[in-house]
Amino acid sequence: MTTKDPFIVTLADTAQIPKLVKDGFFMGYAQPRIAMVGRSNVGKSSLLNALMQQRVARVSQTPGKTKAIHFFVYEKIGKIIADLPGYGFAKVPKEEQKDWSKLIGSYISQDSGLEQVLILFDSRHGPTDDDIQALEYILKQGIPVRVILTKTDKLKTQSDRARRKKEVLAALSDYQVLAEDLFWVSVDDQRSIEFLRKNL
Ligand SMILES: Nc1nc2c(ncn2[C@@H]2O[C@H](COP(=O)(O)OP(=O)(O)OP(=O)(O)O)[C@@H](O)[C@H]2O)c(=O)[nH]1
Ligand SMILES: [Mg+2]
Structure with missing residues (x-):
């Protein structure tokens, strides 16, 4: 059996956005x-790979690994x-940060097929x-968000995690983020990944 890529x-460029998101490029997917x-x-990228149970996106210890927007079919x-x-x-x-911010902002504001954004903290x-x-910015575009707390394996105890979750909810109290839209994940904790997947 062959697995489809x-x-x-x-x-990679804001000029490509209309062609992709407005001209039906994604139709058929x-x-x-x-x-x-x-x-x-x-x-x-690590979370994307964990969700898809496949190494599709590049991961690195060095910040700035992902330099463009990469789209994948998440068949599951x-x-x-x-x-x-x-x-x-x-x-x-x-300069690179500026280019990426422009790309991210333009994409999010122009893609009307964007159903939700996972924002990772x-x-x-x-x-x-x-x-x-x-x-x-994302909420201003009217796009629903899910907030994902990452690398929770770095928090030592269950009570550290519970406290951080409370703090984050308090920090987000001015925004339309409900407790049920807050998730925490560690890429090696299959249960956390599975729980998020079920809610996407
Ligand atoms: N301990 C721990 N490390 C993680 C976890 N998720 C990612 N990492 C590590 O964090 C680093 C950055 O991961 P990436 O997935 O490349 O991060 P990114 O957000 O895609 O980074 P950019 O592409 O640079 O924006 C890598 O060294 C990963 O192995 C996690 O749940 N726990
Ligand atoms: Mg990345």
Whole structure:
């Protein structure tokens, strides 16, 4: 049995966006689309791979690994999932950060087939100013978000996790984020991945 390659297309330039999202490029593929958003190194590509149980997206210890938007067919749930570049990492050159922010912002505001955005925060410190800015931008477009706390294996105890979850909910109290839209994951914790998958 041959497994079909889930990779669809890479979007590297804002000029390509209308061609992809408006001219029916995605017709014939599973609809709708989910996007992974978050700071560089937060674990977007790793989570995508864990969800798909396949190494489709590139992962690295060095922030700035994902440099464009990559779309994959997520057959198991009948949707398309997009891995985006990260934002807000001081060690990523300013010019590159600017280009990526433009690409991320333009894509999110133009893709009317975007059903939801998964915004990932590092569970060790919760949302940064960059994260809040990104969250506000996404909500302003009227797109539902799910907040995902990543790398929860780095929090030692169950009570550390519970406390962080409470803190994050408090930090998000001004936004339309409900407790049921807050998830936590560790890529090696299959249960956390399975729970998120079931809710996508
Ligand atoms: N401990 C731990 N490490 C993780 C987890 N998820 C990702 N990582 C690590 O975090 C680093 C960054 O992961 P990526 O998935 O490349 O992060 P990204 O958000 O896609 O980063 P950019 O593409 O640079 O924006 C890698 O070294 C991963 O192995 C997790 O759940 N637990
Ligand atoms: Mg990445």
